[in-house]
Amino acid sequence: xxxxxxLYNYWIVIFLMxxxxxxxxxxxxxxxxxxxxxxxQTSVFLLYITMGKVTHGTAPILKASHGGESHGVEGxxxxxxxxxxxxxxxxxxxxxxxxxxxxxxxxxxxxxLTAIVVGIATTALALALVVRIRxxxxxxxxxxxxxxxxxx
Amino acid sequence: MAAPLFVLIGNRKLVLLLTQLVCxxxxxxxxxxxxxxxxxxxSYELGGWPSPYGIVYSVDYxxxxxxxxxxxxxxIVITYAPKSIDQEVHHSKHSLFYASYLLCMTGLLGMCITGxxxxxFVFLEISSLSxxxxxxxxxxxxxPLAALHYLIIGTVGATFFLIGIGLLYQMTGTLxxxxxxxxxxxxxxxxxxxxxxxxxxVGLFIKMAVFPLHTWLPNAYxxxxxxxxxxxxxxxxKVSVYAFIRLIYVIFTPQFAFDRLPLDQALMAFSLVxxxxxxxxxxxxxxxxxxxxxxxxAQIGYMLLGISMSNVGGLTAGISHxxxxxxxxGGLFMVVGCFALRIGSLKLEDLRGAGKTxxxxxxxxxxxxxxxxxxPMTAGFVSKWLLLTSALSLELWPVAVLMLLSSLLAVVxxxxxxxxxxxxxxxxxxxxxxxxxxxxxxxxxxAIGSTIVFGxxxxxxxxxxxxxxxxxxxxxxxxxxx
Numbered sequence: 001x002x003x004x005x006x007l008y009n010y011w012i013v014i015f016l017m018x019x020x021x022x023x024x025x026x027x028x029x030x031x032x033x034x035x036x037x038x039x040x041q042t043s044v045f046l047l048y049i050t051m052g053k054v055t056h057g058t059a060p061i062l063k064a065s066h067g068g069e070s071h072g073v074e075g076x077x078x079x080x081x082x083x084x085x086x087x088x089x090x091x092x093x094x095x096x097x098x099x100x101x102x103x104x105x106x107x108x109x110x111x112x113l114t115a116i117v118v119g120i121a122t123t124a125l126a127l128a129l130v131v132r133i134r135x136x137x138x139x140x141x142x143x144x145x146x147x148x149x150x151x152x
Numbered sequence: 153m154a155a156p157l158f159v160l161i162g163n164r165k166l167v168l169l170l171t172q173l174v175c176x177x178x179x180x181x182x183x184x185x186x187x188x189x190x191x192x193x194x195s196y197e198l199g200g201w202p203s204p205y206g207i208v209y210s211v212d213y214x215x216x217x218x219x220x221x222x223x224x225x226x227x228i229v230i231t232y233a234p235k236s237i238d239q240e241v242h243h244s245k246h247s248l249f250y251a252s253y254l255l256c257m258t259g260l261l262g263m264c265i266t267g268x269x270x271x272x273f274v275f276l277e278i279s280s281l282s283x284x285x286x287x288x289x290x291x292x293x294x295x296p297l298a299a300l301h302y303l304i305i306g307t308v309g310a311t312f313f314l315i316g317i318g319l320l321y322q323m324t325g326t327l328x329x330x331x332x333x334x335x336x337x338x339x340x341x342x343x344x345x346x347x348x349x350x351x352x353x354v355g356l357f358i359k360m361a362v363f364p365l366h367t368w369l370p371n372a373y374x375x376x377x378x379x380x381x382x383x384x385x386x387x388x389x390k391v392s393v394y395a396f397i398r399l400i401y402v403i404f405t406p407q408f409a410f411d412r413l414p415l416d417q418a419l420m421a422f423s424l425v426x427x428x429x430x431x432x433x434x435x436x437x438x439x440x441x442x443x444x445x446x447x448x449x450a451q452i453g454y455m456l457l458g459i460s461m462s463n464v465g466g467l468t469a470g471i472s473h474x475x476x477x478x479x480x481x482g483g484l485f486m487v488v489g490c491f492a493l494r495i496g497s498l499k500l501e502d503l504r505g506a507g508k509t510x511x512x513x514x515x516x517x518x519x520x521x522x523x524x525x526x527x528p529m530t531a532g533f534v535s536k537w538l539l540l541t542s543a544l545s546l547e548l549w550p551v552a553v554l555m556l557l558s559s560l561l562a563v564v565x566x567x568x569x570x571x572x573x574x575x576x577x578x579x580x581x582x583x584x585x586x587x588x589x590x591x592x593x594x595x596x597x598x599a600i601g602s603t604i605v606f607g608x609x610x611x612x613x614x615x616x617x618x619x620x621x622x623x624x625x626x627x628x629x630x631x632x633x634x
Contacts (some may be wrong), residue, residue, distance in 0.1 A: 136293035
């Protein structure tokens with residue numbers, strides 16, 4: 001039971017993903033389709049950010065006094081696959097000694113910054129296209145548009 | 153090394169002349185890259201960060217080859233473009249058009265060159281976003297709708313790919329392709345790997361327009377401006393095929409994809425069904441552009457068929473078919489662009505008898521069509537022959553027979569257009585049409601002519617494809633030993 005609840009953010013991700021995907025498939029209104037697409041993309045952002053978070057980890061800023069430098073660099077390499085597993089399974093105990101800081105993995109967040117930018121660009125372009133479609137057809141309901149195309 | 157990209161990013165607001173200059177320069181750079189391939193693969197570390205941490209650009213035979221024809225086609229098409237663009241795109245949008253064109257090329261080249269998985273996603277989105285914008289520039293009011301459909305389906309595909317990358321990263325802790333490959337052995341059997349692989353495959357299938365996921369393609373190709381169709385049809389789907397080859401042969405090993413999962417049978421079935429359904433659909437089209445679009449879906453099937461065979465012969469055939477089909481389809485869509493300019497319609501009934509008033513353009517169609525069918529002495533023949541021999545060497549008799557039958561379907565739809573061009577009474581639109589201007593005909597003939605050249609003289613196209621195939625299979629075998 002705790003295992004299932006401990007993975008709650010993954011459940012949220014999957015729920016959002018399916019919601020968004022369903023909206024994309026099922027809605028006829030073009031704006032609603034785009035909203036669905038956004039929800040779908042956002043769920044993926046959450047997925048990445050979830051996997052980057054290490055329990056009790058702080059922001060990966062090096063502090064000279066803690067000698068955290070070596071650990072921070074290793075965090076990119078072999079270590080963090082392990083850390084991620086721990087984070088994913090929701091166990092709290094990392095067994096880190098008190099001197100070393102535990103860092104969250106920054107890379108997924110950085111990747112998601114890029115992906116958010118891509119998502120914004122996609123949304124902007126999609127909205128621009130919808131504006132043009134509305135100018136041409138006077139409606140944004142997909143079935144009405146297809147109807148008009150068949151008749152013309 | 154990274155010069156092709158930076159040149160483009162720096163100059164994206166430029167007008168026609170500079171665009172052409174840039175395209176030809178990039179083409180030159182890729183030629184020199186390819187000629188350096190005999191000294192082994194090149195890699196360049198961005199910002200001087202060492203490989204698993206920083207982003208790496210790496211070039212081997214396969215990526216150099218794909219970049220060569222992408223940039224080559226881009227250069228030819230942009231030389232061909234001005235007249236057609238003048239007619240089909242509003243004047244105020246020209247600079248935007250060229251900007252998106254270059255961005256699209258940047259994205260495609262970037263996908264080939266990068267050694268970092270997340271970069272593939274970013275470049276994929278750069279090229280896709282700019283191609284949505286390009287498609288929406290089409291004249292008819294259906295163009296924005298086609299672009300929006302493509303955008304929605306394409307974004308879902310790209311997001312699937314992103315999920316796959318995320319899961320892979322979760323399992324291996326790295327984004328560098330070679331690094332992932334070396335770490336996969338340890339976690340190969342977990343279910344997360346299967347899910348990641350499935351997401352990435354489906355995502356790329358959408359971008360490639362493999363048969364059941366191809367629905368965006370015909371509309372997008374039909375309503376885009378002719379020049380855009382030339383470029384996107386010739387290159388965009390091919391680059392996704394390239395990414396797919398990378399995914400299977402470099403990141404995941406063929407042992408994983410083909411032995412543990414029945415992906416090879418699945419691919420073969422999808423591609424054969426796709427070839428038949430799409431070719432049959434092409435026969436019944438009344439719009440010449442839509443006809444070619446369906447034929448593109450069918451041709452993607454041939455490439456996948458080659459990939460699914462997973463031996464040197466099949467992979468060589470798949471890669472060289474990417475190259476040959478890019479030339480042929482690019483050339484044929486250019487012919488269609490000439491018709492669109494002079495006749496102003498792409499309905500087959502309006503093209504009747506155009507063979508008399510536009511003899512050169514029509515002849516280009518005949519030659520390109522022969523290439524598409526795979527008649528000897530054309531490039532299409534080379535890759536189909538390679539595909540056939542490797543099917544026979546694997547003793548896949550039904551596949552070989554089906555391939556021959558499907559070529560007959562291609563004969564039917566190409567011949568239908570030829571008959572309309574030459575042997576039908578002329579429609580009034582075709583009677584008043586003039587021959588297309590030389591500025592468009594010459595690039596068309598360069599593309600069409602090179603299909604003949606590469607059909608007779610296969611050292612370069614098939615030879616490089618074979619070297620690429622060998623190195624890919626070599627890499628995967630090394631991966632298997634580790």
